[in-house]
Amino acid sequence: MRDLSPVPGARRSKDLSEKNELYAAPRAKTKRKALIYGLICAGLVVVVIAVAVPVYLFVVKKSGGSSDNSGSSSGHTGTGSGDSTGQQTPVAAVTTGGDGSTVTKDDGSTFIYNNTFGGFWVYDPANPLNESARAQAHTPPLSEQWKWGTDKIYGVNLGGWLNLEPFISPALYEPFYPNAVDEWTLSELIMARDGNLNAIEEHYKTFITEEDFAMIAAAGLNWVRIPLPFWAIEVYPGEPFLPKTSWTYFLKAIEWARKYGIRINLDLHAIPGSQNGWNHSGKIGQINFMNGVMGLANAQRALDYIRVIAEFISQPEYIHVVPFFGIMNEPRSSATTYPLESIQSFYAEAYRIIRKVGGTGAGNGPIISIHEAFQGLSQWTGFLPGADRVALDTHPYLAFGAMSADPIESFVAQPCSNWGGLVSDSMSAFGMTAAGEWSNAINDCGLYLNAVGQGTRYEGTFEGAPRIGSCDQWTNYQAWDQATKDALKSFSMSTMDALQNWFFWTWRIGESAATGKVETPFWSYKLAIQEGWAPADPREAEGHCASLGAAVNTFTGTLSGGQIGEGTGAGPADLASYPWPPTTIGGYAGAALVAQLPQYTATGALPTLPVPTLSGAAASATVSMGSGWHDATDTTPMAVPVSGCVYPDGWDALTAAIPACAVPAAKVKREAAPAAGPTLMP
Ligand SMILES: *[C@@H]1O[C@H](CO)[C@@H](O)[C@H](O)[C@H]1NC(C)=O
Ligand SMILES: *[C@@H]1O[C@H](CO)[C@@H](O)[C@H](O)[C@H]1NC(C)=O
Ligand SMILES: CC(=O)N[C@H]1CO[C@H](CO)[C@@H](O)[C@@H]1O
Numbered sequence: 001m002r003d004l005s006p007v008p009g010a011r012r013s014k015d016l017s018e019k020n021e022l023y024a025a026p027r028a029k030t031k032r033k034a035l036i037y038g039l040i041c042a043g044l045v046v047v048v049i050a051v052a053v054p055v056y057l058f059v060v061k062k063s064g065g066s067s068d069n070s071g072s073s074s075g076h077t078g079t080g081s082g083d084s085t086g087q088q089t090p091v092a093a094v095t096t097g098g099d100g101s102t103v104t105k106d107d108g109s110t111f112i113y114n115n116t117f118g119g120f121w122v123y124d125p126a127n128p129l130n131e132s133a134r135a136q137a138h139t140p141p142l143s144e145q146w147k148w149g150t151d152k153i154y155g156v157n158l159g160g161w162l163n164l165e166p167f168i169s170p171a172l173y174e175p176f177y178p179n180a181v182d183e184w185t186l187s188e189l190i191m192a193r194d195g196n197l198n199a200i201e202e203h204y205k206t207f208i209t210e211e212d213f214a215m216i217a218a219a220g221l222n223w224v225r226i227p228l229p230f231w232a233i234e235v236y237p238g239e240p241f242l243p244k245t246s247w248t249y250f251l252k253a254i255e256w257a258r259k260y261g262i263r264i265n266l267d268l269h270a271i272p273g274s275q276n277g278w279n280h281s282g283k284i285g286q287i288n289f290m291n292g293v294m295g296l297a298n299a300q301r302a303l304d305y306i307r308v309i310a311e312f313i314s315q316p317e318y319i320h321v322v323p324f325f326g327i328m329n330e331p332r333s334s335a336t337t338y339p340l341e342s343i344q345s346f347y348a349e350a351y352r353i354i355r356k357v358g359g360t361g362a363g364n365g366p367i368i369s370i371h372e373a374f375q376g377l378s379q380w381t382g383f384l385p386g387a388d389r390v391a392l393d394t395h396p397y398l399a400f401g402a403m404s405a406d407p408i409e410s411f412v413a414q415p416c417s418n419w420g421g422l423v424s425d426s427m428s429a430f431g432m433t434a435a436g437e438w439s440n441a442i443n444d445c446g447l448y449l450n451a452v453g454q455g456t457r458y459e460g461t462f463e464g465a466p467r468i469g470s471c472d473q474w475t476n477y478q479a480w481d482q483a484t485k486d487a488l489k490s491f492s493m494s495t496m497d498a499l500q501n502w503f504f505w506t507w508r509i510g511e512s513a514a515t516g517k518v519e520t521p522f523w524s525y526k527l528a529i530q531e532g533w534a535p536a537d538p539r540e541a542e543g544h545c546a547s548l549g550a551a552v553n554t555f556t557g558t559l560s561g562g563q564i565g566e567g568t569g570a571g572p573a574d575l576a577s578y579p580w581p582p583t584t585i586g587g588y589a590g591a592a593l594v595a596q597l598p599q600y601t602a603t604g605a606l607p608t609l610p611v612p613t614l615s616g617a618a619a620s621a622t623v624s625m626g627s628g629w630h631d632a633t634d635t636t637p638m639a640v641p642v643s644g645c646v647y648p649d650g651w652d653a654l655t656a657a658i659p660a661c662a663v664p665a666a667k668v669k670r671e672a673a674p675a676a677g678p679t680l681m682p
Pocket of ligand 1: 112214215
């Protein structure tokens with residue numbers, strides 16, 4: 001997330017007397033407590049009777065089988081009693097459950113699944129690929145095709161989990177204040193302190209767990225967007241990130257999403273060399289993707305990582321759980337970095353690659369989501385017309401514009417007018433458009449929000465902004481009164497109504513180690529549920545703008561043709577007008593100059609992402625979990641450094657000299673491997 005919102009910012013400030021009223025516990029809370037106790041008491045009964053879905057029986061061998069079984073079977077009402085022959089013991093294992101059912105996790109511990117929307121979980125060790133689970137009755141099960149533009153995405157990001165951000169998990173950064181400012185420096189400092197990066201894996205293990213997926217479904221949400229860094233695949237020498245490990249946890253996310261009927265938008269969030277110079281790209285500072293001496297080489301690496309991910313998620317075993325691929329978070333295209341035509345060439349090349357991997361047409365490979373690159377949605381009208389399933393991504397935020405002391409009430413209707421029309425117009429003019437990020441923040445208050453060691457515009461301590469007031473009232477959520485919460489909820493709902501298909505940023509904000517509490521409360525959906533400023537059901541938001549008397553232009557059309565994978569298969573007519581390599585790399589305008597830039601050469605081994613290892617009872621399942629690589633005919637090697645050549649540092653190359661030895665652009669062309677099935681290569 002960042003501040004280059006292409007939409008109008010907040011209004012100018014007026015005075016607001018700070019609120020110091022004590023937090024009055026909302027009535028709802030008492031009611032909820034009673035409900036909670038009721039559920040606990042009813043728990044066991046509910047487990048047995050409330051599940052109207054089939055219960056599967058499977059047989060475990062008496063010797064040695066039972067411990068396997070207890071470890072991973074879900075639900076556990078089974079009380080298999082030994083039979084007199086001592087041969088085999090039938091154990092009833094619950095493989096699915098609805099509201100109030102008990103879920104048993106990998107480690108044998110249990111929790112209660114709550115879902116008042118008719119959702120149910122499914123996990124059958126005999127068929128770990130079962131796709132019947134539903135997040136809610138109104139959300140299609142994974143086994144059914146998502147209807148783009150008709151079914152509504154009510155999503156949250158799992159931000160700061162596998163791709164770290166200081167304001168999301170401040171406790172990881174605080175011990176190193178002010179030196180850890182991004183994942184690069186954090187990794188270096190943890191390595192220096194511990195001699196390993198176990199602390200980062202510990203974060204993966206604990207920050208998001210299975211319960212979160214259950215709670216997300218219980219909150220009426222049906223999608224998650226998961227930011228993933230390229231180092232989930234590999235690192236190059238000199239890159240201090242923890243390599244490969246986050247992939248293991250992404251596989252857990254796939255398992256849990258499948259179990260709870262939630263779909264995943266995999267968002268490649270950090271790109272070699274940095275696509276935006278912001279902390280969440282891995283390294284603050286330079287933009288070396290598509291910019292400067294290593295701009296093209298870094299882009300080659302990025303394309304290969306996109307291919308490796310597309311090869312994984314296009315497999316039939318995974319495509320229904322991960323049908324949405326955000327290929328790059330927030331590329332910061334501009335006249336001083338890489339211009340629109342450059343990022344469009346990159347997107348077009350990614351499109352060729354992904355569609356070649358998965359084939360064309362609904363269900364073949366993911367919908368491809370491209371961020372509007374801070375150009376505004378309308379700039380994308382007419383880009384790749386007729387393309388097979390390309391979606392636009394936009395991140396509208398109020399938090400980073402001009403600050404205002406006005407009360408939350410004054411912001412409530414803004415999303416309706418500011419954003420509703422933009423998204424709907426884009427749905428009509430371009431096709432599927434979703435807001436990959438938004439938050440409740442009406443200002444930039446909160447620990448590390450603008451970066452470690454930086455202040456806030458609101459307090460007049462960042463970027464020369466004039467002071468508006470103290471941030472305390474906006475960060476000390478325990479003191480918020482009911483009116484504040486109601487206004488915040490209303491702001492949330494008008495944003496949901498305006499954006500229509502959305503992913504809140506973010507599900508969870510970790511507590512600060514210093515204060516033991518969340519310091520950026522506007523940014524946590526989990527906290528919003530707990531403290532009462534999230535709608536119980538996001539569908540309540542529909543019509544909210546109208547109820548406020550604010551006009552919102554809701555998309556009422558239908559997407560068709562290539563937009564939903566029902567195109568002619570001809571592909572976009574203008575694909576050839578977006579060449580790869582592009583004719584401009586930041587600082588090098590014109591094919592002749594681009595041709596001088598160093599490139600990697602396609603001679604490297606292909607890194608296939610591993611498939612999950614089944615454990616417990618599932619270990620004996622006979623289903624194939626795939627090979628990790630969808631298209632066996634895709635044997636184009638990875639682009640790697642030319643052996644013997646010394647390249648400039650890919651993260652610090654803006655002023656480097658061009659090496660004489662690296663392959664000049666003109667000599668390298670992506671090899672088209674023999675095509676099996678439909679191909680869009682022109
Ligand atoms: C479901 O509700 C019960 C109390 O009714 C609670 O203990 C449990 O943590 C909830 N489950 C989840 C996943 O939040
Ligand atoms: C998946 O699980 C559900 C619920 O247990 C069951 O009804 C369905 O038949 C299963 N489908 C497959 C393909 O195993
Ligand atoms: C300097 C910098 O990169 N700051 C960004 C760090 O991340 C936060 C949260 O995403 C952004 O708001 C900052 O702009």
